[in-house]
Amino acid sequence: MDVRTVADYMNSGETPDILFWVGCAGSFDQRSQKITRAFATILNKVGLKYAILGKEEACTGDPARRAGNEFLFQMMAYNNIQVLNGYGIKKIVTTCPHCFNTLKNEYPALGGNYEVIHHTTLLQELINEGKIRLKEGGAFKGKRITFHDSCYLGRANDIYEAPRKVLEALDGELVEMKRCRSNGLCCGAGGAQMFKEDEPGKTRINTDRANEALATGAKVIASSCPFCNTMMTDGVKLDEKEEEVKVYDIAEMIAESMN
Amino acid sequence: MHIIQEAAFIVVLAVAIILFSKKSRQIYRNIMLGRPEPLNDQPEKRWRNLLLLAFGQKKMFRNPLVAVLHFVVYAGFIIINAEVLEILLDGILGKHRLFAEPLGGFYNVLINSFEILAAGVLLACAIFLVRRNLVKVKRLNHSDLTGWPRSDANYILITEIVLMTLFLTMNAADTLLQQRGYSHYGEAVTGNFRVSALFQPMLAGLSSGTLEGIERTCWWLHILGILAFLNYLPYSKHLHIVLAFPNAWFARLKPMGEMHNMPEVQKEVLYMMQPELAPPADQAPAEMPRFGARDVMDLSWKNVLDAYSCTECGRCTAACPANITGKKLSPRKIMMDTRDRAEAIGENINANGEYKDDGKSLVHDYITEEELRACTTCNACVQECPVSISPLDIILQLRRHLVMEASSAPAEWNGMFSNIENNFAPWKFSPDDRDRWISEN
Ligand code: SF4
Ligand code: SF4
Numbered sequence: 001m002d003v004r005t006v007a008d009y010m011n012s013g014e015t016p017d018i019l020f021w022v023g024c025a026g027s028f029d030q031r032s033q034k035i036t037r038a039f040a041t042i043l044n045k046v047g048l049k050y051a052i053l054g055k056e057e058a059c060t061g062d063p064a065r066r067a068g069n070e071f072l073f074q075m076m077a078y079n080n081i082q083v084l085n086g087y088g089i090k091k092i093v094t095t096c097p098h099c100f101n102t103l104k105n106e107y108p109a110l111g112g113n114y115e116v117i118h119h120t121t122l123l124q125e126l127i128n129e130g131k132i133r134l135k136e137g138g139a140f141k142g143k144r145i146t147f148h149d150s151c152y153l154g155r156a157n158d159i160y161e162a163p164r165k166v167l168e169a170l171d172g173e174l175v176e177m178k179r180c181r182s183n184g185l186c187c188g189a190g191g192a193q194m195f196k197e198d199e200p201g202k203t204r205i206n207t208d209r210a211n212e213a214l215a216t217g218a219k220v221i222a223s224s225c226p227f228c229n230t231m232m233t234d235g236v237k238l239d240e241k242e243e244e245v246k247v248y249d250i251a252e253m254i255a256e257s258m259n
Numbered sequence: 260m261h262i263i264q265e266a267a268f269i270v271v272l273a274v275a276i277i278l279f280s281k282k283s284r285q286i287y288r289n290i291m292l293g294r295p296e297p298l299n300d301q302p303e304k305r306w307r308n309l310l311l312l313a314f315g316q317k318k319m320f321r322n323p324l325v326a327v328l329h330f331v332v333y334a335g336f337i338i339i340n341a342e343v344l345e346i347l348l349d350g351i352l353g354k355h356r357l358f359a360e361p362l363g364g365f366y367n368v369l370i371n372s373f374e375i376l377a378a379g380v381l382l383a384c385a386i387f388l389v390r391r392n393l394v395k396v397k398r399l400n401h402s403d404l405t406g407w408p409r410s411d412a413n414y415i416l417i418t419e420i421v422l423m424t425l426f427l428t429m430n431a432a433d434t435l436l437q438q439r440g441y442s443h444y445g446e447a448v449t450g451n452f453r454v455s456a457l458f459q460p461m462l463a464g465l466s467s468g469t470l471e472g473i474e475r476t477c478w479w480l481h482i483l484g485i486l487a488f489l490n491y492l493p494y495s496k497h498l499h500i501v502l503a504f505p506n507a508w509f510a511r512l513k514p515m516g517e518m519h520n521m522p523e524v525q526k527e528v529l530y531m532m533q534p535e536l537a538p539p540a541d542q543a544p545a546e547m548p549r550f551g552a553r554d555v556m557d558l559s560w561k562n563v564l565d566a567y568s569c570t571e572c573g574r575c576t577a578a579c580p581a582n583i584t585g586k587k588l589s590p591r592k593i594m595m596d597t598r599d600r601a602e603a604i605g606e607n608i609n610a611n612g613e614y615k616d617d618g619k620s621l622v623h624d625y626i627t628e629e630e631l632r633a634c635t636t637c638n639a640c641v642q643e644c645p646v647s648i649s650p651l652d653i654i655l656q657l658r659r660h661l662v663m664e665a666s667s668a669p670a671e672w673n674g675m676f677s678n679i680e681n682n683f684a685p686w687k688f689s690p691d692d693r694d695r696w697i698s699e700n
Contacts, residue, residue: 003697024684026696033696040697054694058683066636066655067672068551068662070521072679074528105517110525151637156516182642186580191636195685196671199633202585209580 003040005054006087016051019089021103023096024059025226031233032226038255039095039119045258046131050093056083060102067192074110077102081112091115093122095251097152097225098190104157118153120163120224120250127169134169138257145172146218148209148232149184150225163224166250170257175216185209187231194227210235214245221247261353268350268482275486282493286567289605293560298509305508308647313507318645328383332419335380336500339373339426346482356433356447367449374430374454377423384419391416398573403592408571411495422484429477430455431462432470441467444474502568503646509561510647515638518655523548551659554620555601558656565648566597575640575650581633588633590640590650596625597653622657628667631657 009016020043026036043050061076084092092114094100104116126132145167153159160181167174179185188198188205198204210232213221221236223229226249233247299305311317316333319326345358359366391399391412399412434451436444451459462470492498530537552558575590576582582589600621608614622628631654640650661667668676675685683690 001697003694005694022693022696024686027693028684028686028688033699036696052694055690057693058690059679059685061679063685064676064679065518066658067668067675068655068658068660069668069676070524070550070659070663071528072676074521074524075532076679076683078528078532101514101516105514106520109520151635151639152516155638155642157514183578183639185583186635186637186639188580188584188635191634192672192675193635195675196632196669198584199581199586199588199629201581201587201633205580205584205635208584 001037001040002044004051005056006051006089007054007056009051010087014049015088017049018051018091018093019084019087020050020052021092021094021096021099022052022057023094023099023226025230026095027057029226029230031230035095035226035229035249035251038249039251041255042123042126042132042251042258046126053083060099062098062102063192063195065102065106066190067195077107077110077112081107081110084112084114089114091117093117093119095119095226095249097150097156098227101152101156118157118159118162118224120153120166121159123166123250123254124162127166132254133259134254134257135259138170140170140172140220140253140257143172143220144175144216144218145170145220145222146175146177146213146216147180147222147224148177148187148213148228149181150223150228151184151186151190153224154184155182163222163250166254167222170253172220175218177212177216179212185212187225187228189227189231194230204235206231206235207238210239214239214241219245220253221245222250222253223247224250265351265353271483271486272347272350275490278490279493282490285605285609286493286498288608289555289601290560290563290567292556292601292604293558293563294556296559296561298511298561301512304512305510308507308510309504312510312645312647313504316645318643321643328386331376331379331383332387333500335376335383335423336419338376339380342370342373342426343482343485346478350482355443356449359447359449367452370430370449371453374427374452377426378454381420381423384416384423388413388416388420398577401573401576401589401591403573403576403589403595404571408496408595411497412571414491415495415497418484418488422481422488425477425481425484427455427458428462429474429481431458432474432477435459435462436467436470436474439467442471444471496569496571499568499570499646502564503570506564506568507647509564511561511649511652515641519652521550521659524550549660550663551661552653552656553622553660553664555597555604556614557660558597558621558653562597562649562653562656563601565650565653566594566601568646569594569598569648570646571595572645574643574645575648578639578643580635580637580639586630586633587627588630590654593626593630593650593653594648597621600625622660622665626657628661631661632669634658 006016006019020040022036025032058080059076060080061073064076065073092103094103094116097118100116100118103114123132147163147167149160164174185208186205187209213232214236221232223232229247229249236242236245236247316326316330319329348357349355362369390396430452433444434449434455437448462473492501549557555563571591573591579588579590604614607617634651634654636651638651678685678687682688
């Protein structure tokens with residue numbers, strides 16, 4: 001796969017139009033890597049001049065900050081901002097709502113000012129501009145799809161429509177869960193919960209949410225966050241429904257259906 | 260006789276006002292125990308929030324039926340209080356229906372609308388009592404409310420019903436006496452009012468003397484009830500009828516996902532990375548700043564105002580993924596605990612002149628680590644709160660204290676921290692593999 005780093009661009013005297021911030025999950029987690037590759041495939045097909053930081057990218061510090069470790073967060077932010085400002089980065093797209101939130105809302109106070117968009121917003125723009133052309137009768141045509149809102153995209157940043165608009169373009173049958181949009185139930189991963197066991201309780205949050213998604217009768221659960229994706233996948237597995245019901249990131253669904 | 264009534268009234272009124280303002284000043288002082296945080300920027304947005312969220316109760320309309328009922332009680336409460344103005348002046352001046360003559364026909368329009376509202380309030384409060392005690396709506400029967408908070412809610416509803424009944428009975432007796440031309444009641448002739456007229460048949464058989472007794476008793480109980488209510492407010496969740504307004508005005512305007520920056524930590528890190536920028540050691544500030552919040556004084560004043568504004572409605576807890584799945588965390592309890600702790604500190608100051616360490620703190624003694632650990636920072640509680648409260652903001656400040664000052668974190672989190680520090684990712688992967696996804700498939 002052909003993906004260039006910002007350094008590659010610089011070496012050939014060019015500048016990329018947009019930086020693709022891959023994020024830790026997208027870089028290392030096997031399931032999330034597929035999302036990353038799907039999104040890069042789309043960008044390649046569309047012919048966008050994008051770049052990644054490659055080995056120069058580091059955790060934004062989001063899980064450390066939410067767990068309470070402000071020192072570690074500030075250290076990560078300091079280094080990342082040095083790198084980003086050093087390259088004169090202006091615009092960033094990311095497939096992770098947590099990276100999106102941190103880069104967009106929290107780095108400005110520390111001297112990192114960029115135009116940051118989430119990949120679902122970019123996908124919507126590319127579809128509107130006709131740059132993404134979808135197959136007639138793609139794999140999701142007529143399929144029942146439900147969308148799980150990510151807290152860090154939805155409530156945290158008020159983005160509810162873009163992912164739904166992209167899904168509508170796939171010609172599926174979009175059904176909503178009872179708790180959706182600003183009422184959406186968390187998948188259970190945020191606030192650094194991803195990195196520890198649940199506190200004692202009756203059930204796990206992701207089982208509760210997966211059950212709600214399964215109750216819609218959807219064959220596809222669409223997500224817009226690698227962490228939600230993992231949580232929902234695990235929840236569906238626990239119900240032994242992984243054969244009939246698939247959890248996909250919106251980028252994967254578009255990559256699959258593109259001409 | 261008149262003079263004694265007037266004098267008694269003035270004394271009661273004065274005592275009520277003095278007690279209320281004393282408690283109000285204490286609450287103001289308790290709120291100001293919090294750290295300063297400037298929240299006065301962007302007045303256009305703040306006006307909007309005040310009008311939409313406080314006056315318009317916008318968030319309540321996420322459940323329209325409850326919203327309408329609550330709106331009736333709220334509008335009734337505010338509007339009927341215009342009548343209290345007349346009652347107060349009557350009481351002080353020893354007059355009866357002071358406004359009837361100057362306002363003429365408009366007076367009847369007013370009292371008629373008050374009566375209709377009063378009937379609405381009565382009905383709504385009755386429905387609320389049923390919802391709480393018979394239908395047992397889940398969020399209103401949660402373990403957070405065991406004991407005093409549950410009685411508090413019921414006391415208020417019952418008091419409202421009693422006050423409205425007194426008001427209507429008083430008017431019924433009064434208008435009957437007018438018809439009979441009895442004593443001074445015959446002077447201010449207003450004619451019947453819409454709702455209280457329906458009560459008249461029940462009283463019609465009584466003698467005029469008894470009716471006068473009923474009218475006076477209702478008048479006194481009504482105004483005493485209102486003054487008692489006023490002094491009960493500061494101890495109750497019903498303080499929100501006052502504080503919901505400033506709380507909407509001072510609501511944070513940033514995106515919900517944005518955590519507060521900590522400039523003190525930012526500076527420390529900057530000096531570590533670029534030691535040449537650090538001030539010489541002898542000029543460094545002597546006092547170490549607090550990293551996170553351990554007690555109420557470490558929170559922002561807005562957090563404490565939040566705590567005093569909380570209606571204990573539990574919309575936050577009903578939406579909290581942690582609470583829904585049986586974890587100990589309940590955002591409503593976070594707010595109730597913060598208020599309880601602020602009150603305890605206030606009592607401490609009242610007794611000692613200044614705060615004397617009582618060996619307690621908000622973390623541990625009121626809110627446990629287990630509760631704090633369960634939060635997913637999903638913002639559902641913030642989204643749901645009808646009075647612009649952020650329980651999450653308090654949770655995150657307490658977490659900062661646990662990790663940075665008390666060095667208390669679950670082992671998995673410590674592992675995650677060291678992975679981020681050493682491998683630049685929360686998992687133990689080699690930073691060199693960060694772009695391996697390109698070649699793998
Ligand atoms: S932010 Fe935390 S406390 Fe608030 S609803 Fe979500 S999990 Fe519960
Ligand atoms: S914090 Fe808000 S939503 Fe939660 S109980 Fe208090 S008033 Fe209700």
